[in-house]
Every structure is written in structure tokens, then in C-alpha cells.
Amino acid sequence: MRRNAFNLVSSLAIVLATAACSGTAVQPELSTAIPEPMVSPILTGPEALDTLTYAQPQVARVTHVALDLDLDFDAKRVAGTATLDIAARDGADELVLDSNGLQITSVTDAEGQPLYFHTGDGTGEDGNGLPVSIAISEEAGNPRRITLTYEAAPDAAALQWLTPQQTAGGEHPFLFSQGQAILNRTWIPTQDSPGIRQTWEARITAPKPLDVVMSGVAQGEPEDLGDGRRAFTFVMDKPVPPYLIALAAGDIDFKAIGPRTGVWAEPSVLERAYREVADTEEMVVAAEGLYGDYRWGRYDMIVLPPAFPYGGMENPVMTFLTPTFIAGDRSNNGLVAHELAHSWSGNLxxxxxxxxxxxxxxxxxxxxxxxxxxxxxxxxxxxxxxxxxxxxxxxxxxxxxxxxxxxxxxxxxxxxxxxxxxxxxxxxxxxxxxxxxxxxxxxxxxxxxxxxxxxxxxxxxxxxxxxxxxxxxxxxxxxxxxxxxxxEPGLPSNVAKPDPAAFAEVDGAVAAYAADGTIPAAYAGWTAAEQMRFLDNLPADLSHAQLAALDTALGLSATGNNEILFLWLEMALENRYEPAVAQAEEFLSEVGRAKFVRPLFAVLWNEGEWGRPIATRIYAKTRDSYHAVTRAGVDRVMAED
CATH class of the missing domain: 1.10.390.10 (Neutral Protease Domain 2)
Known part of the structure; x- marks a missing residue:
């Protein structure tokens, strides 16, 4: 008999101190409340040891997080409290959390009595931050509850504060978070490891007229606080890895797609976003037919400003999407299918x-x-x-x-x-x-x-x-x-290769162009995938005359599909095509998606005396507008010899 994988799972089944809150959700309307709280197991095998966290979950672990936070757009500060429910083994007297730049002013127990805490030595320059050790002295084996009062730093890597000029509307600021992989420790004091799943709830206050959405189910109508601010309340009563706690706040509106699906976006973007993702309810049905029920209640999305560093992020009940996927023909919404599929693989x-x-x-x-x-x-x-x-x-x-x-x-x-x-x-x-x-x-x-x-x-x-x-x-x-x-590395010999007939026409067109420069007349009727296949396989070295002819015949610089525009700019810059420089600068000034930004800067940097001055000039102007994830990638490129 083969070893059962379930032997790797510890049965640390300690119930939370209190059940997660539930209530009646506003538009979109659905509650995910369940009869009793869930506590996920902790894996104990050596292959499950997370070296990117300071936590010691086999000793004491966080099972629930309750946030009560204010958003200060002027100071670019998130501040308030985090109340943590803890499960600990007998004899445990210390809880270790992850923190990166958090300014913790106090830690108290359930009765409001101060607890001793200590931030570890070091600088946190490795990106992991520093450990926070908290004394927990209640009777061993009982659930514990502690409250931390803290602020996140203005430059917290998980948070991007956008000025009104960086939004589509141009009138109001915007904030979004991006926690994967270990960035949420810059704004939430918890055990920031994917193996330490936690339920959570949050009360977030923000200035009017901004709306707040999170990766949890909204509870009731926003509360008017009478001081120009409103409070929004959310619950996630299913245990999730901490990197999936996410927040966005801005001038956004909602439009329903189906009975459990919808999309948020800035008002001027909402209709285009809605048309692009209108197949989402059909996708949910298809996914359920393949691998079982969708277990998160709603599946909503928010299309963020273009500074968002990824194509999408699978935050439960509220997928975050880049506007760069909007092409007008749904050709890039395999992205939506991907983030939806994460509701099973990654989130579940x-x-x-x-x-x-x-x-x-x-x-x-x-x-x-x-x-x-x-x-x-x-x-x-x-x-x-x-x-x-x-x-x-x-x-x-x-x-x-x-x-x-x-x-x-x-x-x-x-x-x-x-x-x-x-x-x-x-x-x-x-x-x-x-x-x-x-x-x-x-x-x-x-x-x-x-x-x-x-x-x-x-x-x-x-x-x-x-x-x-x-x-x-x-x-x-x-x-x-x-x-x-x-x-093992590499690609095994039994790989099920794709059908070569899938791109037979396109591959023939690539060969014809390489042979005599024939530009395919059928290009305009091809799918986006076929167009990308053609562009990605053209000869690496092209003359300026060839690039101009391709642009004129295929409308590359005028395309509304950012995936194709990126391939065009990459190809043009690799061949030092001056007419593309201005468009590349405009693109890099407007888009923060790392998939596009880092490679284009890398192309310019690799072009030495021609490209490096261009890259340096553009990056000096755009760096502060990028999320920390994108900045880190470009910084590495610009540091290369």
C-alpha cells in the first residue's frame, strides 16, 4: 500500500473563539454565511515548511483576522486595528507574526490589557520583513484573542495609491492592494503564509464619494459616519491564504452580468468592461460542469486603473483585472477564465x-x-x-x-x-x-x-x-x-504536444514572409491568437522599411489589443525603429502591467548606446507611477551591466 498523503496533515482542530459575522449583503446581493466557522489544517511535512514566513503555526497560529481600518488618501496611510483569533498548542507562550514596515503602537488581550511584543532584529532588506513576537499568557490550549493597533507605511509594497490623474475619471484618487506572494505583511499584521489559512472580516472607512470593495462579501449598506466618510463592512467566512485578502477603493460603479456575477469599474470604463466580460456567467456554469460547485457565493470582478501590475488576481468573490485586457472582441478574456478557475485551484x-x-x-x-x-x-x-x-x-x-x-x-x-x-x-x-x-x-x-x-x-x-x-x-x-x-527539470518525452494543424495557415504565412516578404492578406480575419502567433515568429532582424510596411499593412500601431501592441513595440524596439519610440513612451507612461513594462524596458536596455538613454529618460518619468511589483522588475533590468 502506498503512503497516504493525508498522513502529512496535522489534526490541529481548535475552534475559533467566535464565529465569523454574517449579514444581508447589498448589491450585489448574496451572503456566504455558513453555520459554523472553518479551521483549516496545518501541514507538518518537511516539504510544507515555508521559508518565507517567520510564523511557527505548529506552536501558535492565526485562525481569524478582524480589521478596522481608516483610509487616509492625503497621507497615503492605512491605520487602525487588527484583532486576531489564535489557536495554540499546550504550553505555547509566544505568537510570531510577519511584518514589513508596519508601525505597531500597542498589542492588547481580549480584556484590553497590554501584552509584551517585540519586533525582530535586522533590516528586512530580503523582502520578508521582520518577525513580531507577542507574549500570549492565557491558559494553554484555550483560544486567544489579541488586538494590534498599527499603521501601514505610506510606501507599503502591497498598496498603490493613485492620484486622480492616474484614473480614467481624473477627479478622485484610487487605492488598490496586491498581496501575492508575501506583500500583505506590509499592511496586515498576521502570519503571511499560503499554508496558514484564515477567515477574516473588515470594517473600512473611506471619504465620500469613494466606494470600497474587498475579497469578501459586503455586509449591509455602507454606514454614513456624518463626517464626510462612510464605513464598509465585509466578511470572508471561509478560510483563505492571507495573500488573498484584498481591497480597492475609488470612484467605481457596478453592473450585473448574471444572478451571481457582475463587474465594477470606473464609470467611464464600465460599459466597455461589461461588454468584454459578458460571458462570465456562462464560464461559471462551464467550470461547475467540469469540476463541481462554485463555493464562494458570488463571482464579481473589478477592472482597475492601468497601474495594476498583473493581468488579473484571483481574489475570492472579487477578481482584480487590468484594463489592458479589454480588446473590444473578448479575445483576451481567457484571462477571466483563468482567474475564475482559481476559485478551485489556488483558492479552494x-x-x-x-x-x-x-x-x-x-x-x-x-x-x-x-x-x-x-x-x-x-x-x-x-x-x-x-x-x-x-x-x-x-x-x-x-x-x-x-x-x-x-x-x-x-x-x-x-x-x-x-x-x-x-x-x-x-x-x-x-x-x-x-x-x-x-x-x-x-x-x-x-x-x-x-x-x-x-x-x-x-x-x-x-x-x-x-x-x-x-x-x-x-x-x-x-x-x-x-x-x-x-x-525533475526540463520537459518529459511523453508531453502531449498541441495539434500542429492549429496554426498551419499562420505558420505557412510566417514561412512565406521569411522567404520573400509576403504580408498575409488574411491577417485581418485571423483570431487574436493567430495574429500573435504570426508576429511572435517573424524573423528577429527586420529592416526599418520592413517594419513600416508591416505596420501599414496590418495596422499594428493602431491596434486596440494590447497583447498585439506589445508584440509590435517589442519587435520595433529590438530593431531600433525610431518611429515606435514615441508610442512606446506613451504606452509605458499609461500601463503598469509588469508583463508588458519589464520586457519593453529590457529591450531598450539591451540595445546599449541607442536604447539605454531612452529607457533612462522614460523610467525617470514613469517609475513612481508603477506598483512595487513592476518597479522591482524594472529596477533589476536597469541595474544589469
């Missing part, structure tokens, strides 16, 4: 450590492709899969087939956006599906979500579960090459 079952991030991103990318197939058809799904496969091949060609970082399960924090965690992870599941058959595979993946719901997981658990509940016999186990896929 979460990697316990960031070195296993493929459990979130790879499984989700596979699931995304299945949703796209259900809603938009097999051709589009296969084309998008082929683009993923090309990403894997390009990455392996760049870093080497044997590079340790090309294993799915790695040590330490993963590189967000990696073609390994996302695309290799997806092709692993695609390969397993092809070998065992879709019906068996879908039944297995559904039971994985059901049996590990609201729990952390590791690669070893995933592997053991496959052996126990999916693999049939030694011959099939050998054919699947499971350990090679998960724990």
Missing part, C-alpha cells in the same frame, strides 16, 4: 509553499483552457494551448533543459509569470489527461478539489493522490512519468 486548494506554485498556476492554466474549450470551442482552446507550449520551448531554450528552476516543484519563491509554473504545469495535466482519458482524469481532479477543499497542499500530496486515486497499474505509472514531470 492552495500551494502550502511558493515553491509549489504550479499547484495554483499550472492546474489553473489547464482548467482555464478547458473552460475556453467549453465556451469558445476546441479550435480557440487548441490555439491558446499552442501559444503556451511555445512559451515553454522558448524558456527552456533560454535557460537550458537541465536548469533546476524548470522543475515544477522548486525551492523558495517562484517567479510570477513563469512559463514553467503556468504552462509546463498545464501541459503536465494535459499529458496525464491524454494518457488516462478525459473521463477518468476529470473524475480524479474533481475529487482532488472536493477532498482538499479549503486546505493547503504540496506537490508530494498531489503526486501521492494521483498514485492512490488515478493511476491504474505499474505500466500506466511508467507511461505517465509523474515524478519526472513534477520533480
Amino acid at each position: 486548494v492552495t500551494n502550502a509553499v511558493w515553491g509549489d506554485s504550479w499547484l495554483n498556476e499550472g492546474v489553473t492554466t489547464y482548467f482555464e483552457n478547458r473552460i475556453v474549450e467549453e465556451v469558445y470551442g476546441e479550435k480557440r482552446a487548441e490555439q491558446e494551448a499552442a501559444l503556451m507550449f511555445a512559451n515553454i520551448q522558448e524558456t527552456l531554450a533560454e535557460v537550458g533543459e537541465d536548469a533546476p528552476g524548470t522543475a515544477l516543484s522548486t525551492e523558495g519563491e517562484y517567479e510570477l509569470g513563469s512559463a514553467i509554473a503556468y504552462d509546463k504545469g498545464a501541459f503536465f495535466l494535459r499529458t496525464v489527461e491524454r494518457i488516462v482519458g478525459r473521463e477518468r482524469f476529470d473524475a480524479w481532479l474533481r475529487q482532488w478539489f472536493d477532498n482538499h477543499a479549503f486546505q493547503p497542499a504540496t506537490s508530494e500530496m498531489f503526486y501521492e493522490d494521483m498514485l492512490a486515486n488515478l493511476v491504474s497499474g505499474d505500466a500506466e505509472e511508467e507511461a505517465l512519468m509523474l515524478r519526472a514531470w513534477i520533480f
